[in-house]
Amino acid sequence: YSAHRIKQRLRPTHQREASTPPSPSRRRWWPLLLLALxxxxxxxxxALRRPSPQQLYADYYQTYPLSLSQRATEQPDPLAQIDRHxxxxxxxxxxxxxxxxxxxxxxxxxxxxxxxxxxLELDRPAAAETALRELLANDFDPFREQAQWYLALLYLKRGxxxxxxxxxxxxxxxxxxxxxxxxxxxxxxxxxxxxxxxPPLPGK
Numbered sequence: 001y002s003a004h005r006i007k008q009r010l011r012p013t014h015q016r017e018a019s020t021p022p023s024p025s026r027r028r029w030w031p032l033l034l035l036a037l038x039x040x041x042x043x044x045x046x047a048l049r050r051p052s053p054q055q056l057y058a059d060y061y062q063t064y065p066l067s068l069s070q071r072a073t074e075q076p077d078p079l080a081q082i083d084r085h086x087x088x089x090x091x092x093x094x095x096x097x098x099x100x101x102x103x104x105x106x107x108x109x110x111x112x113x114x115x116x117x118x119x120l121e122l123d124r125p126a127a128a129e130t131a132l133r134e135l136l137a138n139d140f141d142p143f144r145e146q147a148q149w150y151l152a153l154l155y156l157k158r159g160x161x162x163x164x165x166x167x168x169x170x171x172x173x174x175x176x177x178x179x180x181x182x183x184x185x186x187x188x189x190x191x192x193x194x195x196x197x198x199p200p201l202p203g204k
Contacts, residue, residue: 050191057157091121113143149179
């Protein structure tokens with residue numbers, strides 16, 4: 001065969017290969033890839049638009065309203081002084097009085113909660129965590145729900161989301177509780193959790 005005749009015999013083969021349509025399996029694969037990319041983009045958009053843990057903390061944190069003294073007296077009353085400083089936001093002045101009062105009456109849960117809130121207001125989270133956990137050590141403490149809520153917020157501010165969820169889920173399970181609605185709403189707004197598990201709930 002001459003070179004010319006060889007080229008003539010090869011040309012139809014090349015034309016058939018160029019005109020061969022994609023296989024059915026390849027046609028089915030492309031829509032799945034596009035769907036996966038669309039879902040990935042949607043998840044990324046969802047994650048980026050959600051507020052940060054620190055933003056959520058700022059939205060949900062409020063100083064717990066406490067009334068520490070209900071007695072009307074002309075005598076100096078440490079609880080009245082604590083109450084006045086607490087209500088006025090003078091937490092640096094309330095702190096030493098709270099610590100002294102709890103040394104004298106360590107079983108006063110309301111004072112311990114006030115101490116924990118005062119620590120939070122003064123940006124002393126480690127001390128606040130200790131005080132709140134002391135409240136949770138008693139399964140029948142009247143301020144147990146408050147301790148769970150503020151521990152959840154404390155961990156939220158630190159970005160420890162896997163430690164936040166157990167407290168919120170416990171509060172959200174108590175329909176009619178003081179923090180039921182807030183806990184359910186915050187659970188729905190939490191960002192994706194980190195990968196570091198926290199300790200189990202006290203008493204669980």
